[in-house]
Amino acid sequence: MIQIRSNVFETNSSSSHSLVFSKVNRGHSYDLPVDEKGVLTVPFGEFGWGPKILKTPLEKLSYVVTDRGGWQYDDDEKPWDKILEELKENKKIQQIIEIVKRKVPAVKEVTFAPASEFYPRGYIDHESIGTSKRAKVEDIIFNSNIIILIDNDNSSYFADYFDGWNGDPATKDIEDLFLKEN
Secondary structure (H helix, E strand, O other): OOOOOOOOOOOOOOEEEEEEEOOOOOOEOOOOOEOOOOEEEEEOOEEOOOOEEEOOHHHHHHHHHHHHOOOOOOHHHOOHHHHHHHHHHOHHHHHHHHHHHHHOOOOOEEEEEOOOOOOOOOEEOHHHOOHHHHOOHHHHHHEOOEEEEEEEOOOOOOOOOOOOOOOOHHHHHHHHHHHOOO
């Protein structure tokens, strides 16, 4: 049997990162943790197999900067201040910072926190690099109709997604976010 699915990007990777769009209008959220000086610290993340549901603006922003930040395998050998210098020159990261500042005027400065010692600039599973390029940065981060779903073929975390909620907290999250009008 041949199954044809339009507008779907698939790989043979064991993990999948997906942008999920709700049909229900949930509005926008600009709730970012800005300190009293107007500084927003964005953590780079390690986004491999999951399972994870990224739904807050900060979680989605972390994913976007990690996806577009140009992580490198030799980052573990660079001092963090050198990586921060490179980020200041990274046009993609600077565009993201400008979008955040425009959408959330309380943000005066953006800093970054390393994901880990081995991957300070974070990590996106190899086959999922570029997932955040499938929509506008401001929509991914601030549109509450969009979540990022991360899972893998060894997980049953989202197994009952189409069968409705059976008590699994992940499918309950999806149901609350996307299947019911709140």
